[in-house]
Each structure stands twice: as structure tokens, then as C-alpha cells.
Amino acid sequence: xxxxxxxxxxxxxxYGDVVALRDMTFDVRAGELFGFVGSNGAGKTTTMRxxxxxxxxxxxxxxxxxxxxxxxxxxxxGYMPEERGLYPxxxxxxxxxxxxxxxxxxxxxxxxxxxxxAERLDIAHRLDDDVQTLSLGNQQRAQLAAxxxxxxxxxxxxxxxSGLDPIAVDVMSDVLRERAAAGVPxxxxxxxxxxxxxxxxxxxxxxxxxxxxxGTVDELRAGGESILVVDxxxxxxxxxxxxxxxxxxxxxxxxxxxxTLARGADDQPILRAALTTGPVREFAHxxxxxxxxxxxxxxxxxxxxxxxxxxxxxxxxPIQDTSRPxxxxxxxxxxxx
Amino acid sequence: MTHDTTAAAATSPHPVRPAVAARIEAPVTPPxxxxxxxxxxxxxxxxxxxxxxxxxxxxxxxxxxILGISVDALFTGGTPRLTVGLLTTEAATADALTSAGAAxxxxxxxxxxxxxxxxxxxxxxxxxxxxxxxxxxxxxTVIVKHDLDDTSRxxxxxxxxxxxxxxxxxxxxxxPALVNATIAGAGLRVNALDPKDPHTNSRIxxxxxxGILIYISLMIFGPAVAQGVIEEKSSRxxxxxxxTVKPWQLMAGKVVGxxxxxxxxxxxxxxxxxxxxxxxxxxxxxxSIAASSALWSILWFLLGFAIYALLFAAxxxxxxxxxxxxxVTTPIIMVIVIPYVIGLATLPGNPHSGLLAVLSVIxxxxxxxxxxxxxxxxxxxWQITLAVLLSLATIAALVRVTGRVYAGAVRHGGSRIRLxxxxxxx
Numbered sequence: 001x002x003x004x005x006x007x008x009x010x011x012x013x014x015y016g017d018v019v020a021l022r023d024m025t026f027d028v029r030a031g032e033l034f035g036f037v038g039s040n041g042a043g044k045t046t047t048m049r050x051x052x053x054x055x056x057x058x059x060x061x062x063x064x065x066x067x068x069x070x071x072x073x074x075x076x077x078g079y080m081p082e083e084r085g086l087y088p089x090x091x092x093x094x095x096x097x098x099x100x101x102x103x104x105x106x107x108x109x110x111x112x113x114x115x116x117x118a119e120r121l122d123i124a125h126r127l128d129d130d131v132q133t134l135s136l137g138n139q140q141r142a143q144l145a146a147x148x149x150x151x152x153x154x155x156x157x158x159x160x161x162s163g164l165d166p167i168a169v170d171v172m173s174d175v176l177r178e179r180a181a182a183g184v185p186x187x188x189x190x191x192x193x194x195x196x197x198x199x200x201x202x203x204x205x206x207x208x209x210x211x212x213x214x215g216t217v218d219e220l221r222a223g224g225e226s227i228l229v230v231d232x233x234x235x236x237x238x239x240x241x242x243x244x245x246x247x248x249x250x251x252x253x254x255x256x257x258x259x260t261l262a263r264g265a266d267d268q269p270i271l272r273a274a275l276t277t278g279p280v281r282e283f284a285h286x287x288x289x290x291x292x293x294x295x296x297x298x299x300x301x302x303x304x305x306x307x308x309x310x311x312x313x314x315x316x317x318p319i320q321d322t323s324r325p326x327x328x329x330x331x332x333x334x335x336x337x
Numbered sequence: 338m339t340h341d342t343t344a345a346a347a348t349s350p351h352p353v354r355p356a357v358a359a360r361i362e363a364p365v366t367p368p369x370x371x372x373x374x375x376x377x378x379x380x381x382x383x384x385x386x387x388x389x390x391x392x393x394x395x396x397x398x399x400x401x402x403i404l405g406i407s408v409d410a411l412f413t414g415g416t417p418r419l420t421v422g423l424l425t426t427e428a429a430t431a432d433a434l435t436s437a438g439a440a441x442x443x444x445x446x447x448x449x450x451x452x453x454x455x456x457x458x459x460x461x462x463x464x465x466x467x468x469x470x471x472x473x474x475x476x477x478t479v480i481v482k483h484d485l486d487d488t489s490r491x492x493x494x495x496x497x498x499x500x501x502x503x504x505x506x507x508x509x510x511x512x513p514a515l516v517n518a519t520i521a522g523a524g525l526r527v528n529a530l531d532p533k534d535p536h537t538n539s540r541i542x543x544x545x546x547x548g549i550l551i552y553i554s555l556m557i558f559g560p561a562v563a564q565g566v567i568e569e570k571s572s573r574x575x576x577x578x579x580x581t582v583k584p585w586q587l588m589a590g591k592v593v594g595x596x597x598x599x600x601x602x603x604x605x606x607x608x609x610x611x612x613x614x615x616x617x618x619x620x621x622x623x624x625s626i627a628a629s630s631a632l633w634s635i636l637w638f639l640l641g642f643a644i645y646a647l648l649f650a651a652x653x654x655x656x657x658x659x660x661x662x663x664x665v666t667t668p669i670i671m672v673i674v675i676p677y678v679i680g681l682a683t684l685p686g687n688p689h690s691g692l693l694a695v696l697s698v699i700x701x702x703x704x705x706x707x708x709x710x711x712x713x714x715x716x717x718x719w720q721i722t723l724a725v726l727l728s729l730a731t732i733a734a735l736v737r738v739t740g741r742v743y744a745g746a747v748r749h750g751g752s753r754i755r756l757x758x759x760x761x762x763x
Contacts, residue, residue: 052580054748071583075368079580085573090384101376102581104368146577 004030011060035196038206078152093127103150234278381594422468544712566653584744641704676702
């Protein structure tokens with residue numbers, strides 16, 4: 001294909017009786033920052049470890065630029081493992097140079113790259129110190145430098161924001177955005193959903209080992225219920241309860257009515273109904289935050305159904321990866337599954 | 338539920354980026370296997386050589402070696418010496434003393450003294466070991482400070498008796514020189530069917546020292562391999578490394594790197610030890626024997642290190658915390674300790690022991706026993722060849738088995754993994 005994208009295609013992995021991944025499929029396009037969210041144990045780390053070849057998948061493949069990953073293409077990936085790790089008794093600078101060289105840089109380039117990233121991540125003054133003497137925050141920066149130092153063409157970062165102070169979060173965000181802007185497909189997992197929402201071009205929500213929803217945050221929103229906030233001071237209690245498309249209503253502390261609308265329901269009849277009660281001071285859609293979407297999607301997965309059926313139903317839902325029409329191989333994957 | 342309209346507005350509406358044009362062509366070439374191995378080995382070597390333990394222990398050991406040999410040379414080294422003062426009137430006794438000394442391996446120096454008072458003074462201040470003040474029918478009169486040691490006593494007694502004999506021969510009209518020559522010519526010719534190596538004792542000593550050095554090196558650097566593997570697991574850096582290097586490269590790099598440091602140290606000890614030992618005469622051996630047994634020791638160290646380090650690496654991969662190391666390394670340590678103890682206990686008394694011969698061929702015990710036997714000179718060539726071949730075959734087999742265990746186990750964090758699980762893992 002040669003589009004510089006990272007494609008995760010139908011990964012499955014089980015540990016004994018525990019299914020860790022089933023048909024995990026998504027792609028991260030060149031120049032795209034992809035947020036990977038999901039509950040603990042949903043399969044994010046397993047997916048990333050398989051991408052890096054640290055773990056072998058039972059089925060499925062990972063492709064970069066249209067070709068399956070090999071040890072040589074994997075060397076071009078920048079990786080930040082969930083379990084942070086550098087040699088504790090090795091100097092930061094030497095360690096970064098060492099890792100850069102293992103990834104294929106010559107000694108000279110490795111030295112320059114180490115210097116550049118250390119300056120950028122504000123750890124240049126600690127290059128000659130052992131990693132174990134660094135504060136946790138600086139170790140985290142060193143870890144990010146280790147993921148970036150060899151000028152990777154793909155970035156896979158597992159929880160890069162966990163344990164960072166606000167300034168480091170800003171630095172990290174800038175770096176990720178900049179790398180993505182340079183054309184590097186960048187995927188990272190995080191539990192900080194507001195951050196993901198703010199930062200990512202697209203988001204994939206993972207539950208029970210597969211992607212249950214993927215797309216831009218707006219696309220994810222488009223599929224869900226929406227909430228109308230109406231401030232009509234003259235309206236009697238329950239004025240909107242029986243209107244078409246209304247799932248539930250409630251009043252907030254200031255007397256405004258919050259109306260949960262069914263997916264795709266028309267809001268104009270509600271506006272008309274509100275106007276008949278008197279003046280309408282406010283009529284607004286509240287855009288649900290990613291965290292809310294996430295809760296909705298994940299709780300919908302909760303019912304104890306056979307996994308097979310559960311997945312079928314999920315696929316039918318319109319919020320499922322709307323951003324990827326006519327994705328190749330979909331039917332083939334279903335047949336395999 | 339949060340209202341976050343600003344953040345939502347800030348979410349980019351999926352910017353269209355020129356994907357292909359934005360791809361980076363970084364100056365990166367896939368490194369060859371040998372380059373990766375070299376990088377890993379180099380890291381191991383620099384880390385070890387820079388470690389405090391190495392920097393302190395190595396010079397300390399060399400100093401200890403030099404001191405040990407020098408002290409040994411001072412007290413027991415070289416041929417014993419006796420400095421004897423002779424009154425000028427007794428100058429004729431000097432030759433008799435020297436030749437009698439030579440016969441008993443005693444280096445006798447005759448020094449003239451001017452009188453009894455002078456002799457007494459020099460004996461008292463230690464310049465002379467003894468002074469002969471009178472000769473006569475009843476033998477020699479000798480001044481010493483405290484006591485006369487047995488060898489010197491025997492030499493001086495022999496001189497006294499020779500002089501008495503010479504006087505008698507002359508009195509009987511004979512020629513003392515002729516008699517002495519005849520006596521000297523009559524000796525014993527021994528035809529040994531299986532002649533004893535003239536250096537046996539020195540060689541056994543060398544064997545013991547060799548055994549101790551190899552043992553110490555294996556006990557320092559073998560467990561260091563397990564420790565290094567566990568360090569990579571417990572610090573989780575292994576996850577980062579395995580994303581770019583293959584498990585066998587990581588394992589081989591560690592074994593070779595630590596082995597290289599151990600070898601460096603052992604060669605240093607061997608060169609210092611053999612050179613000083615031969616030069617000072619503490620090693621009462623031809624330099625060729627000392628050097629060849631040092632070379633054999635290094636070869637056997639390498640064979641032994643390969644065998645044990647592979648085992649240590651695989652064992653280390655089974656656990657994830659240094660606290661659990663003892664559980665997996667103890668069996669390997671026992672395999673090193675037991676033959677060492679047996680060898681050290683048996684070799685001095687019974688260098689031809691059948692037990693040692695058997696242990697010197699079994700691959701896991703050979704690296705400790707065989708170099709002792711080679712140094713002691715009690716291992717025939719066929720036995721050495723057989724042992725080397727068996728050890729090489731064992732190493733080849735271990736590379737495969739331990740490599741699989743390591744690769745299967747090294748990615749798994751958490752609790753200890755059973756050997757069978759590691760072998761089954763992909």
C-alpha cells in the first residue's frame with residue numbers, strides 16, 4: 001500500500017483459557033495521533049506488545065506501510081512499554097546512545113540525537129548521571145527520550161502520560177503532536193480521557209480484547225445519545241416527558257431541563273414545545289465528553305452474552321469505526337473469525 | 338458528566354495531512370547481527386570494568402599475588418644460604434665449606450674475619466650466620482647467635498669429618514685427594530621404570546593454585562551472568578531491548594561480554610603470577626611448564642565459563658527479582674563447588690587418583706578438575722583430548738537448550754517460571 005500507516009489486523013491472543021485479544025483491528029494513519037482507550041485488562045498493552053514483537057500473536061498481523069513488520073521494520077518503532085524500564089546503573093546519556101545504536105544509528109548520529117532529545121525533554125543536565133539517581137519524573141522523560149532517540153517512523157506508547165507532572169504533560173503532548181505532524185503514525189494508550197480527547201485525531205475504544213468504537217471524537221459522539229439543555233423558566237414539570245424521541249428528562253439546580261434524546265431524534269419539536277410554555281433563554285446541545293462516551297460504550301459491552309454474538313451486535317452499531325468506510329479485508333476477517 | 342465544549346471544539350476535525358510526503362527518511366540502516374552483538378558485548382564489558390567491585394578487586398588481587406610471591410620468595414625461595422666467617426688462618430677451610438655446601442644444596446659463603454672479637458660482633462649483628470673460630474682434631478668450633486639450623490649443622494659437621502679423615506689418610510701415608518676422588522666416584526645408579534617427575538611437588542602446587550583461580554573466577558563471573566539477566570528483567574529494560582534485538586543476541590552478548598572481562602582478569606593474574614613465580618624461583622619449574630599450564634588453565638576456564646554461564650543465564654531468566662536468584666543458581670553453584678572441593682582435597686595427596694581422572698572427563702566437573710591435573714602433570718594426552726571434546730559437545734548442546742529456556746522465559750515478568758513452561762513457550 002505504501003501509505004505509511006500502521007495497521008493492526010485481526011490480532012488474537014489467548015493465555016490458556018483467558019482470551020486477551022479477539023480480532024483486534026484498527027489502523028493508525030501516517031501523521032495521525034491515535035488514542036487507545038479502554039478499561040484495565042481490555043487488551044491495550046497486549047496489542048502494543050504484539051506490535052513490537054515482544055509477544056507473539058495467535059492470529060492476525062501487523063503491517064507498516066503495507067508490509068508485515070519484520071525485525072528491521074520493528075527497529076524503526078519508538079516504544080514506551082507500560083512497565084517502564086532502563087538500566088538503573090547506567091548513565092542516561094550512554095544508555096540513550098546505546099539504545100539508538102541498537103536501533104541502527106551509527107555512534108556519531110546517536111550522540112547527536114541523544115543530545116537533541118535530552119535538551120528537548122529537559123534532562124540534558126542529567127546525561128552523566130545513573131538512571132537510578134533521577135527523580136521519577138525525569139526517569140519518565142528519559143524513557144520518552146529512549147522511545148524517540150532513534151528517530152522512529154512509528155510511535156507506540158503505553159500510558160506515556162501516567163506519572164507526569166503538568167509541565168511534563170505539556171512537553172509530552174507537544175512532542176507527540178509534533179511527531180505526528182512529521183508524518184509518524186503515533187498510537188498511545190491513556191486513562192486520561194480529557195487529554196486523549198484534546199490531543200488525538202482519532203480514538204479507539206477497546207473492550208474485552210477488541211475495538212468497540214473508533215473514529216474522531218465527533219464521529220463517536222454522532223452515534224450516541226445526545227443531551228439537550230433547555231432553559232424555559234415558565235415550563236411546568238414534566239413538560240417534555242412525552243415528546244417524541246425523548247428518553248428521559250431531569251431538572252438541574254438552576255431549573256434548566258436536561259433532556260436525553262434518542263439517537264438521531266429531531267430536536268425541533270422540542271424547541272417548539274418549549275416555546276409554547278413561555279420564553280426560552282437557552283437551548284443547547286451538550287456535547288458529551290469522551291469519558292462519557294467511553295462509559296456508555298463500555299457499559300453496553302457488559303451484558304453476559306456469548307462473546308461471538310456480542311461482537312456481531314457491536315459491528316452492527318453505527319458508531320463502529322465510521323471513519324473507515326470500505327475497509328479492505330473486512331469480510332475476510334469475519335469469515336476467519 | 339463534564340461539560341467540555343472548549344476541549345471538544347479544539348479537537349481537530351481530522352486534519353488532512355500529506356501522509357506520504359511527511360514520511361521521514363532517517364539516517365538509519367538495519368544493523369547486522371554482528372553489530373548488535375558487538376554493541377551488547379561492549380556494554381557488558383564497559384559496565385563490568387567500570388563497576389566498583391572490579392576496579393577495587395582486580396588491583397587488590399594483583400597486589401596480593403605479588404606480595405604472596407615475594408613473601409614466599411623471602412622465606413623459602415631460592416637455595417638456602419649460609420654466610421660463614423673464617424679467621425684468616427683458616428682460609429683453607431673455605432673451599433671445603435663451599436663444596437660441602439653445594440652437595441647439600443646450601444649456598445655457603447665464606448667471609449674472612451680479622452679475629453674472634455670481630456667474628457662475635459658480626460654474628461651478633463646478623464651479618465654472619467656463623468663463624469668458624471678454630472679447627473683441630475676435635476673438629477670445628479663455631480660461633481652462632483642462637484642456634485645452628487640442621488642443614489648448616491650437617492654441612493659444617495661434614496667439613497669437620499672430612500678434615501679429620503684427610504689428616505688420618507695423610508698420617509697413614511695416603512693421598513687424601515685420591516681417596517676423596519675414588520669415594521666421590523663410587524655411587525648409586527638408579528634405573529626407575531616409571532621415573533618420577535622431578536618437579537612433582539611444584540606442579541601439584543601449581544595445580545592447586547590453578548584450581549583456586551579458576552574456581553574464584555567462575556564463582557564471581559558465573560553468578561554475575563544470572564544477576565545481569567535478572568537485572569534486565571527486574572528493571573523491565575528487557576522489554577525495550579527485545580523490541581529491537583533477538584533474545585539469543587541479548588543472551589550471547591551477556592555471556593560473551595562478562596566472559597571477556599573474566600578472561601581479561603584471569604590472564605592478568607596468570608601473567609603476573611607465572612612471571613613473578615618463575616623469576617623469583619618460588620615456582621621451581623621451567624618457564625615452559627608454567628606457561629603451558631597457564632595456557633591450559635585459560636582454555637579450561639573458557640570451556641567452564643561457557644558451560645556454567647549458559648546455565649546461569651537460563652536460570653536467571655526464570656526469575657524476575659534478585660531475591661529469587663538463589664533459588665535457581667544454587668544448584669549450579671553446587672556443581673562448581675563440589676568438584677572443586679574434591680579436587681583440592683585429593684590432588685596433593687593422590688595426584689593419580691582414579692576419582693579425579695573420572696571427574697576430569699565429565700563435562701560439568703572437568704573445567705575445575707582437568708586444569709588441576711594438567712598442572713600437576715598427571716593427565717595423559719588422550720584424557721585431555723577426550724575431556725575437551727566432551728566439553729565442546731556439551732557447550733553446543735547447552736547453547737540450544739539454554740537459548741530456548743532463556744527466550745521462553747525472559748519476556749515473562751512476575752513469579753518464577755517453571756523450566757518446562759519456559760521450554761514450551763514460544
